[in-house]
Amino acid sequence: MTGYIEKIREIAARLLTDGTVEMVIGFRKGTVPMMNEPFFVKNPLEVATLVWDSNCGINLANYLTDRKEKIAVLAKGCDSRNIVTHIIENKIKREQLYIIGVPCKGMIDRQRIAGRVDGEILKVVEAEERVVVSGRGFEKTFDKADVLQANCRLCIHRNPVLYDELAAELVSEQQDVDRYVEERRIEAMDVQQRWAYFDELLASCIRCYACRNACPLCYCPTCFVDESRPQWVGKSIDPIDTRTFHFLRAYHCAGRCTDCGACERACPVGINMRVFTKKLEKDCLELYGWEAGMSLDQRPPLDTYKVDDPEIFIK
Amino acid sequence: MAHMGVEPDRIQLSWVSSAESNKFVEVVKDVTASIKALGPNRNFVKTLAKVA
Numbered sequence: 001m002t003g004y005i006e007k008i009r010e011i012a013a014r015l016l017t018d019g020t021v022e023m024v025i026g027f028r029k030g031t032v033p034m035m036n037e038p039f040f041v042k043n044p045l046e047v048a049t050l051v052w053d054s055n056c057g058i059n060l061a062n063y064l065t066d067r068k069e070k071i072a073v074l075a076k077g078c079d080s081r082n083i084v085t086h087i088i089e090n091k092i093k094r095e096q097l098y099i100i101g102v103p104c105k106g107m108i109d110r111q112r113i114a115g116r117v118d119g120e121i122l123k124v125v126e127a128e129e130r131v132v133v134s135g136r137g138f139e140k141t142f143d144k145a146d147v148l149q150a151n152c153r154l155c156i157h158r159n160p161v162l163y164d165e166l167a168a169e170l171v172s173e174q175q176d177v178d179r180y181v182e183e184r185r186i187e188a189m190d191v192q193q194r195w196a197y198f199d200e201l202l203a204s205c206i207r208c209y210a211c212r213n214a215c216p217l218c219y220c221p222t223c224f225v226d227e228s229r230p231q232w233v234g235k236s237i238d239p240i241d242t243r244t245f246h247f248l249r250a251y252h253c254a255g256r257c258t259d260c261g262a263c264e265r266a267c268p269v270g271i272n273m274r275v276f277t278k279k280l281e282k283d284c285l286e287l288y289g290w291e292a293g294m295s296l297d298q299r300p301p302l303d304t305y306k307v308d309d310p311e312i313f314i315k
Numbered sequence: 316m317a318h319m320g321v322e323p324d325r326i327q328l329s330w331v332s333s334a335e336s337n338k339f340v341e342v343v344k345d346v347t348a349s350i351k352a353l354g355p356n357r358n359f360v361k362t363l364a365k366v367a
Contacts, residue, residue, distance in 0.1 A: 186318065195320030195358060238363040247319060279318045315329045315342070 016044040034110035057107035061216035076104035078260035080160035081293025101163030106152035151261035214266035250276035
C-alpha cells in the first residue's frame with residue numbers, strides 16, 4: 001500500500017492548486033513508529049508530508065463533522081462508509097467533499113506487534129506483505145496478515161463505497177469471512193456468564209473516553225457522559241458506571257457502526273471494544289438486512305418504518 | 316442488553332396506544348409481576364464508596 005503515496009500527493013497537489021478544495025485531510029508520519037496522525041493540508045507545498053501505509057487506521061470521517069469548507073478527504077472502505085453516514089445525518093454536505101478513495105488491504109495492529117517483541121520499537125518498514133520491525137538490538141519480520149487489526153481481518157468492504165477519484169486500483173474483497181464468531185460464542189452463554197464476560201472485558205477500563213473521541217459517530221456537542229445537569233451516568237470508575245457508559249455508547253452506534261475499529265485502536269488498555277457494537281451490527285444485518293453507510297439513498301433502519309419490520313421484541 | 320448480561324425480563328418494550336387502557340393495565344401488571352419474580356437488580360449496585 002505504500003505505493004499509493006505518490007498518487008495521493010499528486011491528487012492532493014492538483015486539487016489544492018486548482019482550487020477544487022481548500023483543504024486535504026490525510027495522514028503524516030507520527031512522532032513514534034506505527035502512529036500516523038491525521039494531517040490537514042492547506043498549502044500545496046506541504047503535500048510531500050502526506051504518507052500512506054498500514055498505520056493509517058484512524059477514521060478520517062471523524063474530522064469532517066460540521067466543517068464548512070470544501071474538503072478532499074482520503075477514504076478507506078470503512079472511512080467511506082462513515083462519510084456516507086455523516087452525509088445521511090447532515091453532518092456534512094456531499095457537495096463539500098472530494099473523496100479520494102483508497103482501496104485498503106488492512107491496517108496493522110501496533111499493540112499486537114509491540115506484544116511480540118522485546119524492547120522499544122524504533123523503526124518499522126513495510127514491504128508488500130511483510131512488516132519489518134526493529135529497535136536496539138533486535139529485528140523481527142512479521143507477515144502482515146498475522147498482525148492485522150482484528151476488524152481488518154474480518155473486513156468485507158475494503159474498497160471505498162463512495163469516491164470521486166481513486167488513489168489506486170480497487171482491491172479484491174475478502175471472501176467467505178465469518179464475521180460473527182465471537183458474537184455467537186457470547187450468545188451461547190447464559191445470562192450470568194455474559195455478565196461475567198463483560199465484567200472481565202471492562203475490568204481494565206480507565207474511562208479515558210478515547211474510544212468515544214476516536215469514533216466518527218460520536219459527534220454530539222455535549223456527550224451524555226459530560227452532562228452534569230441532568231447527570232445521566234455516574235462519573236466514577238465504579239464498575240457499574242463504567243459499564244453503563246459502554247452500554248450507552250454502543251447503543252448510540254446502533255445501525256451506524258461500520259466496524260472501522262477506531263475505538264479499539266484508540267483504547268490505551270487494549271479492550272476489545274468492538275464486542276459491544278458488533279452484536280448491534282449483527283442484529284441490524286439479520287433483522288433489517290442493513291449494513292451501515294453503504295448507500296446515500298437508503299435511510300437507516302432506526303429512522304424509517306417498514307410494514308414488515310420485525311417486532312419480536314415488542315410485547 | 317440481554318446480550319451484555321442483563322436479565323432478559325429486566326427490560327421490556329411494549330406498544331400501547333392512548334386508547335388501549337385495558338392493554339396498558341395488562342402490561343403494567345405483567346411487567347410488575349415479572350420484575351418482582353426476578354427480585355432486586357444486584358448487578359447494578361455500586362460497590363465503591365461514594366465520595367463528595
